[in-house]
Amino acid sequence: MAQAMAAVVASDLVTPLKRPFPNDGLGDENNNNNNGGAPDEKPPQPRAVARRRDADPATALAAARHEFGEHGGVNMSIEASATFTVMEPDTMRRLFAGELGPDRGDMYIYSRHFNPTVLALGRQMAALEGTEAAYCTASGMSAISAVLMQLVGAGGHVVASRCLYGGTHALLSRFLPRVSGVTATFVDADDEAAVRAAVRPGVTRVVYVETVSNPTLAVADVPMLARVAHEAGAKLVVDNTFTPVVVSPARLGADVVVHSVSKFISGGADIIAGAICGPASLVNAMMDLQDGALMLLGPTMNAKVAFELSERLPHLPLRMQEHSRRALAFATRMQGLGLRVAYPGLPDHPHHARLAAVGNPGHGFGGMLCVDMGTEDRANRLMHHLQNTTQFGLMAVSLGYYETLMSCSGSSTSSEMPPEDRARAGISPGLVRMSVGYNGTLEQRWAQFERALALMQPPQHQLKAAADRDADAAGRKH
Numbered sequence: 001m002a003q004a005m006a007a008v009v010a011s012d013l014v015t016p017l018k019r020p021f022p023n024d025g026l027g028d029e030n031n032n033n034n035n036g037g038a039p040d041e042k043p044p045q046p047r048a049v050a051r052r053r054d055a056d057p058a059t060a061l062a063a064a065r066h067e068f069g070e071h072g073g074v075n076m077s078i079e080a081s082a083t084f085t086v087m088e089p090d091t092m093r094r095l096f097a098g099e100l101g102p103d104r105g106d107m108y109i110y111s112r113h114f115n116p117t118v119l120a121l122g123r124q125m126a127a128l129e130g131t132e133a134a135y136c137t138a139s140g141m142s143a144i145s146a147v148l149m150q151l152v153g154a155g156g157h158v159v160a161s162r163c164l165y166g167g168t169h170a171l172l173s174r175f176l177p178r179v180s181g182v183t184a185t186f187v188d189a190d191d192e193a194a195v196r197a198a199v200r201p202g203v204t205r206v207v208y209v210e211t212v213s214n215p216t217l218a219v220a221d222v223p224m225l226a227r228v229a230h231e232a233g234a235k236l237v238v239d240n241t242f243t244p245v246v247v248s249p250a251r252l253g254a255d256v257v258v259h260s261v262s263k264f265i266s267g268g269a270d271i272i273a274g275a276i277c278g279p280a281s282l283v284n285a286m287m288d289l290q291d292g293a294l295m296l297l298g299p300t301m302n303a304k305v306a307f308e309l310s311e312r313l314p315h316l317p318l319r320m321q322e323h324s325r326r327a328l329a330f331a332t333r334m335q336g337l338g339l340r341v342a343y344p345g346l347p348d349h350p351h352h353a354r355l356a357a358v359g360n361p362g363h364g365f366g367g368m369l370c371v372d373m374g375t376e377d378r379a380n381r382l383m384h385h386l387q388n389t390t391q392f393g394l395m396a397v398s399l400g401y402y403e404t405l406m407s408c409s410g411s412s413t414s415s416e417m418p419p420e421d422r423a424r425a426g427i428s429p430g431l432v433r434m435s436v437g438y439n440g441t442l443e444q445r446w447a448q449f450e451r452a453l454a455l456m457q458p459p460q461h462q463l464k465a466a467a468d469r470d471a472d473a474a475g476r477k478h
């Protein structure tokens with residue numbers, strides 16, 4: 001209570017503030033259309049922004065404000081309260097009027113609105129992605145759908161890459177058109193002319209891509225897409241789930257970066273969470289009591305979950321380095337065995353040079369690779385041996401775990417897509433997506449992979465029987 005009283009007294013001295021995140025000017029342009037934004041109070045501070053954008057993500061994370069616990073703990077305290085008390089009734093009025101808030105007087109209303117622990121995690125995410133602000137949500141899909149609903153009003157238009165996670169594809173092709181009249185045009189996001197042709201100035205609100213696409217591992221040309229989107233007055237929203245630390249889309253021109261935090265950022269395969277990283281004006285607008293998609297749809301992250309995640313972010317750069325190192329080693333060796341491998345770290349990947357140019361130095365090419373086994377049957381047999389015979393990894397969707405996870409995308413995480421869209425996106429029925437883990441030693445894991453692959457070859461007596469059958473059949477024809 002003493003703390004609350006101190007906050008009230010301090011708050012009496014401050015000037016009215018409408019938005020909890022102070023704005024440094026990056027988000028001004030978000031306030032001019034239907035995104036629920038409002039005029040910003042603070043003048044732009046471009047030099048501070050430039051400094052933050054230049055930073056490497058690991059450096060920026062380490063430089064972010066360290067939150068200490070209530071009793072001097074090295075870890076921050078968890079603010080588990082759903083609601084927050086005040087000393088005087090008028091303080092409540094001022095909170096609801098937006099005169100008081102998290103950054104002035106450290107005052108909070110209710111945890112579906114800003115929560116101190118979730119906000120602290122948001123600051124770490126903003127540092128990671130080099131954005132002005134960030135806030136975290138209950139899942140990646142809630143982050144994506146809330147951002148799209150906030151930025152694209154009823155009847156608005158989205159230009160999206162045709163290579164997207166199946167759930168996002170379904171959201172854009174089915175759910176949003178059904179509930180809001182939002183339409184999407186799916187394009188080859190690498191084809192600048194196609195993107196330009198699809199963008200409708202004044203109608204298209206968002207260009208949407210994944211930095212490295214799920215599951216095909218195409219690398220988006222973020223600077224080009226940002227140019228095209230901005231020329232048409234649209235925002236570029238980039239899903240960076242596959243490549244946190246490895247690529248920083250906002251540092252390359254993206255307006256908003258979204259994450260499924262459930263993946264590499266969590267690293268534990270035990271939490272479902274999401275994040276929205278972008279201008280302060282967007283995050284504040286999304287928490288607006290009247291118009292905000294986060295405030296009104298309520299995909300709230302629990303403070304205890306936010307605490308858990310905030311403990312994992314500091315070792316994300318180390319984990320990503322090892323995911324990347326193992327994935328490159330496996331991709332190179334698999335290719336050496338004659339397998340059809342897609343990995344952006346391989347020199348023959350069509351976007352290898354692009355990722356090498358825009359990736360953050362020292363963090364590799366990411367932990368995801370794909371092996372095309374040709375048919376679903378062969379893909380399934382390989383995964384069966386890898387899990388059940390040699391213990392190389394686990395058959396499971398999702399990614400970013402310390403164990404290797406593998407799934408056949410066409411029949412799992414991309415099964416939402418109609419077959420013709422899957423084919424256009426380059427998802428063959430035999431595509432095995434692997435999230436390369438880092439437990440065990442690299443050589444131990446490689447030996448397990450080679451043993452499983454050897455089991456895919458039919459035994460010698462079966463090969464001979466097949467050859468005899470072929471010879472018989474050929475003899476009968478003659």
Ligand SMILES: Cc1ncc(COP(=O)(O)O)c(C=O)c1O
Binds near residue numbers: 142210273274398
């Ligand atoms: C690239 C990508 N974005 C978003 C999502 C959705 O995230 P979540 O499962 O946390 O809702 C996924 C989930 O697989 C994904 O792979």
